Amino acid sequence: GNSVTQMEGPVTLSEEAFLTINCTYTATGYPSLFWYVQYPGEGLQLLLKATKADDKGSNKGFEATYRKETTSFHLEKGSVQVSDSAVYFCALSEEDNFNKFYFGSGTKLNVKP
Amino acid sequence: EAGVAQSPRYKIIEKRQSVAFWCNPISGHATLYWYQQILGQGPKLLIQFQNNGVVDDSQLPKDRFSAERLKGVDSTLKIQPAKLEDSAVYLCASSLDNRAYSPLHFGNGTRLTVT
Numbered sequence: 001g002n003s004v005t006q007m008e009g010p011v012t013l014s015e016e017a018f019l020t021i022n023c024t025y026t027a028t029g030y031p032s033l034f035w036y037v038q039y040p041g042e043g044l045q046l047l048l049k050a051t052k053a054d055d056k057g058s059n060k061g062f063e064a065t066y067r068k069e070t071t072s073f074h075l076e077k078g079s080v081q082v083s084d085s086a087v088y089f090c091a092l093s094e095e096d097n098f099n100k101f102y103f104g105s106g107t108k109l110n111v112k113p
Numbered sequence: 114e115a116g117v118a119q120s121p122r123y124k125i126i127e128k129r130q131s132v133a134f135w136c137n138p139i140s141g142h143a144t145l146y147w148y149q150q151i152l153g154q155g156p157k158l159l160i161q162f163q164n165n166g167v168v169d170d171s172q173l174p175k176d177r178f179s180a181e182r183l184k185g186v187d188s189t190l191k192i193q194p195a196k197l198e199d200s201a202v203y204l205c206a207s208s209l210d211n212r213a214y215s216p217l218h219f220g221n222g223t224r225l226t227v228t
Contacts, residue, residue, distance in 0.1 A: 004155075032214045043117070043204055043219030044156070051214040089155055098168045099144060099211040103155035 002027050002097075004090050006104035013111050019077040021107045023064075023090035026071065031092040033057075033066050033073040038087045038106070047075075047088070085111045115139065117220035119205050125226045131193035134223045138187070138207030144168075145182055146217065147190050148204040156204055162188065163211055195227045 007022040025031065032051045036044040048057030053068035062077045073090060090104040118137040126132050138145050143164050148156035159178065161169040164185040173180070177196070182188040192199055202224050206217040 034216060036217075036219075041221070043206075043221045044217070045219070046216045049214065049216055093214075095212050095214075098161065098163065099208060099215055100158065100161065100169060101146075101156075101217060103157075105155045106153075 002031070002092060002094065002102045004092055004102050004104040006088075006090050006107050009087075009106070009108040011107060011109050013080055013109070015082055015111055015113050016079045017111075019075070019080045019084075019109070021075040021088055021090075021109070023073045023075065023104060024071050025073065025090070025092050025102075027092055027094060029094045029096045031094045033064070034091045034093070034101075035062070035064055035073070035075050036089040036091060036103075038089065040086075044089060080109070080111045082111045082113050085109055117205055117207055117218055119203075119220035119223055121223055122221070123224045123226075125228065126195055128197055128227050129194040131191065132195055132225060133189055133191045134203050134205075134225075136188045136190070136205030136220060138205070139218055142207035142209055142218070143185070144208045144211050144215070145188050146206040146208075147180055147188070148206065150202045150204055150222070152201070159190070168211070192225075195225075197227050200225060200227045 034049045035047040048059040050057040050066035056065045087106045145162045147159040162182040180190045202222040204222045206219045208215040
């Protein structure tokens with residue numbers, strides 16, 4: 001079956017530190033991969049996506065590369081800000097499955113000034 | 114463009130009572146999803162509609178949960194009777210279509226507390 005595994009949080013960093021949040025997936029087909037971010041009291045917002053192997057998604061300084069050989073989609077940012085504090089969700093969807101999304105359990109990021 | 118609208122924002126009910134949530138997706142979005150998000154967990158799909166037809170409701174507790182999407186636009190999710198374990202945030206999302214690279218757009222959710 002399909003599933004997404006994320007590193008457990010919380011992750012606590014100082015401002016301007018380098019961020020990596022690991023995400024690996026299992027899929028029966030050829031999925032699209034996504035990172036969503038959730039700020040307190042809000043719904044999930046799309047952060048970035050990649051639809052095929054070796055694609056790099058990027059947005060707001062965040063990047064993730066679709067690695068088919070390692071079934072991974074790790075999220076990175078070179079210099080985090082306090083405003084990046086949120087919960088980050090990795091997700092996959094498959095066209096053959098009517099765009100059903102599978103979400104990881106989320107990783108909470110705390111950035112300290 | 115206007116986002117996904119949900120109401121109410123918060124709801125507190127006693128167990129065995131009933132409750133309904135409403136969702137209006139982004140205009141033109143054919144696919145609509147209801148997710149349950151328990152504190153500290155990722156969203157869990159309850160039901161997925163394509164226009165006004167059900168695509169997937171395999172994880173919907175059908176003895177107590179029901180959902181409809183009349184006319185293929187807005188949707189309601191109902192719980193009757195509620196249990197304590199139904200306390201969660203109920204998220205509605207929509208996507209333009211059901212292709213795999215079509216991202217989900219989420220509303221802000223309804224936080225349900227069952228006492």
